[in-house]
Structures are given as structure tokens and as C-alpha cells.
Amino acid sequence: MKMKKVETFASIFGEDHSEVPSEKTDGTTSLRLEDLIPFKNHPFKLYEGDRFKDMVESIKNYGVIVPIVVRKIDDKYEILSGHNRVNAAKEAGLTEIPTVIKEGLTEEEATLIVTETNLMQRSFSELAHSERATVIATRHHAMKSQGVRNDLLDEIETLSKAPDLAQDETCGPLDHKLKTRDKLGEEYGLSPRSITRYIRLNHLNNGLKDLVDEGKIAMRAGVDLSYLSEDNQEMVEAIISEDTFKVDMKKAALIRRYERESKLNWNTAQKIISGDMLKSTGKVKPFKLQPTIISKYFNPNDDKKAIEKTIEKALDFYFSQMKNQSSDIEEGEEMIE
Known part of the structure; x- marks a missing residue:
């Protein structure tokens, strides 16, 4: 030439x-x-x-x-x-x-x-x-x-x-x-x-990356899905694209758990992504806290609504800390170092 x-x-x-x-x-x-x-x-x-x-x-x-x-x-x-x-x-x-x-x-x-x-x-x-x-x-x-x-x-x-x-x-x-x-x-x-999450996100196939960019998969949910096998990533992509579902962190975490337990197939993935699985398993039976627990942290004159709000904030903080600790170990030590 x-x-x-x-x-x-x-x-x-x-x-x-x-x-x-x-x-x-x-x-x-x-x-x-x-x-x-x-x-x-x-x-x-x-x-x-x-x-x-x-x-x-x-x-x-x-x-x-x-x-x-x-x-x-x-x-x-x-x-x-x-x-x-x-x-x-x-x-x-x-x-x-x-x-x-x-x-x-x-x-x-x-x-x-x-x-x-x-x-x-x-x-x-x-x-x-x-x-x-x-x-x-x-x-x-x-x-x-x-x-x-x-x-x-x-x-x-x-x-x-x-x-x-x-x-x-x-x-x-x-x-x-x-x-x-x-x-x-x-x-x-x-x-x-x-940085660690973005490095993990790069393990998604191109189709799932596009769905993250389009907002159909939450960024943090994409991190969880990046651990799936190539075949299961393709299956998840097909289900999301077919029915225009969105995947949040709860759905992604459940999908990943089902793969680890060798229970993930088209039917279970479809139920998780559509939300049906979470509807059927997500409700916890009502129960009352023991009075000794309440009295340990609150005064007798505290307002009931204020106590409930404090407990809710404490639980949010606890589970966010547990999530972060799990993320650090799994994404940081295992993959990066």
C-alpha cells in the first residue's frame, strides 16, 4: 500500500x-x-x-x-x-x-x-x-x-x-x-x-455492562453479578432484556447465593429478577422484643415512635457495616491482593 x-x-x-x-x-x-x-x-x-x-x-x-x-x-x-x-x-x-x-x-x-x-x-x-x-x-x-x-x-x-x-x-x-x-x-x-468495585465490574460481559450503563442494573448489583459464571451472566442478561426488568442489590445478592448453592437455573433466576422470589420469601413474621432488651437501652418515659426510629437506625447502621466488611474481604483481599 x-x-x-x-x-x-x-x-x-x-x-x-x-x-x-x-x-x-x-x-x-x-x-x-x-x-x-x-x-x-x-x-x-x-x-x-x-x-x-x-x-x-x-x-x-x-x-x-x-x-x-x-x-x-x-x-x-x-x-x-x-x-x-x-x-x-x-x-x-x-x-x-x-x-x-x-x-x-x-x-x-x-x-x-x-x-x-x-x-x-x-x-x-x-x-x-x-x-x-x-x-x-x-x-x-x-x-x-x-x-x-x-x-x-x-x-x-x-x-x-x-x-x-x-x-x-x-x-x-x-x-x-x-x-x-x-x-x-x-x-x-x-x-x-x-476502585475495587469498578475492577470487579469489568468482569461482567458486555451485555450486562450495557445494562449497568442504562440503569437497568444498579452499579453495586453489577458487582455481585460479576462473580457469576459466563453462562449464568448470559442467562441473567437474557432474562433482564426479555422482560425489561431491573436488578437491585437484593436481587443480585440472591442470584449469587443461588449460584453458590447450585440452585440457579432459568426458572429461579426469572423468579428472582421479576421479584416473585422476594415477595414469597421476604416477609418476616411479626414478633415483640423482650422488655429486658428495651429497658437495657431506653428509659421508661421514652416515646414508642422514637424508640422504633432509633432501633431502625441502629439496624440500618449494623447491616451497612456488615455489608462493607463482607465487601472489603471478598473484593479487596481475595481479588486485589
Whole structure:
């Protein structure tokens, strides 16, 4: 395939962004749009509506300023960074696009380019839950891996024209002074527990991730469902999609329990997801607290309604603490460390 040389990498980004040694930079070439293919299982939502129209108009007026990043796959080039630019360039009537071709990448390194460059072009708060899960899980794996090239992580910033990202020793991508969950929590403004949940969420299949993004599965419920086998995830996805049910934490926890007990099948899953199982098993027979328990914590003159309210708050606090302790052990120690 014929490729023509265009502007150099340094001339596009400027000399002040040339932190990557020149011998590690491929330079920029122009590739035909018809020779490009999307990244397999691309995890990010593509631009649409006004945002896409604005990009098309910008390209019509100024061209594609920041080159896309690709790697060669057989006789095609797989897009690592620039899916929106490619789509907008096609809409703008272009036939070629400036490109940086990366060679010798591992699958991990290719995925890291996909996630990091997308994050640099958008705010983390803009991302859907599934997109956040992909970003965090990929970065977490990279931070714990000894084989990821430091130069590639630095070059990702240059490829995305993001010199404002922290580069010092305490904030570098592979800094190990803090635990990986704590480090990621600082970067993304999340608690270590939330980081752990997003990493777990990345174990959902793509269909269930979409349902989390659509709000049909609560985020915390998605964490529970991520422990299901692939077959059971597909079954749950089919049931939710078929009848447009929603899954909250109670339903997800019950589904997971039934799988552990080898009782989960289509009928039981359907009853849980529809709410029928909870209706039949969720009622507790009324009972009275022993007077000795009441007198232990309350005064004889306390109002009955106030006592009930206090007991309710105490139970809410107790069960939330039990849930958090279980979450820390199961999601933190077992999976992360």
C-alpha cells in the first residue's frame, strides 16, 4: 500500500512535547480511511449528536490536527486511538488521515493506549460505569505488571497531546509507593472500595455492562453479578432484556447465593429478577422484643415512635457495616491482593 510522508511528529505536537526519545517515535504517515479497522471490543461510547457534528465541522475547517494511533493487523490497520476522528473524517469527506503506526505492542500495551488516550480526551466524570471499569481495570493491571514499558506510558501522553498530566515521581503511572487501589483512588477521586468495585465490574460481559450503563442494573448489583459464571451472566442478561426488568442489590445478592448453592437455573433466576422470589420469601413474621432488651437501652418515659426510629437506625447502621466488611474481604483481599 502506498503511504506518503506528511508533517513530522515533533512539528505537530511542538518541540516542548518531545519528551519521548526520537528513536522511539514512529513518525507520522497518511493512511487511507478504507484501510482502518476499529479496535476489537472497543469499550468506549462513540460521539454522536452535536458533539460529533462539531468534530466534523472542525475537521472540514482545519483537518485532523492530532494523528490517530494504529497498529498493523494483517493487511489492515487497527485503530488504537482516534475512532471518533476516523468517523468524523469520513463524514467530512476525507479519504486519508494522519497516523502514527505503533509496532511490537503486546495486547496489554495496545489496550493501555486505547484506554489512556480516551481518558485524556474526556473527563473521567463523563465516562459511563462500564467505561470507568475498563479504564481502572486496565490501569490497575498495568501498575501491578512488571513488564509494561515505562516509555510507552510516557509516550501515550505525547500522542494525546496532554503535557499537563502529572509526570513527577510521586504521581507517575507506575509509582509503587502507595498501594495500587489507593493510588488509583487518588487519580480518579474515588475511594479504594469504589476502585475495587469498578475492577470487579469489568468482569461482567458486555451485555450486562450495557445494562449497568442504562440503569437497568444498579452499579453495586453489577458487582455481585460479576462473580457469576459466563453462562449464568448470559442467562441473567437474557432474562433482564426479555422482560425489561431491573436488578437491585437484593436481587443480585440472591442470584449469587443461588449460584453458590447450585440452585440457579432459568426458572429461579426469572423468579428472582421479576421479584416473585422476594415477595414469597421476604416477609418476616411479626414478633415483640423482650422488655429486658428495651429497658437495657431506653428509659421508661421514652416515646414508642422514637424508640422504633432509633432501633431502625441502629439496624440500618449494623447491616451497612456488615455489608462493607463482607465487601472489603471478598473484593479487596481475595481479588486485589
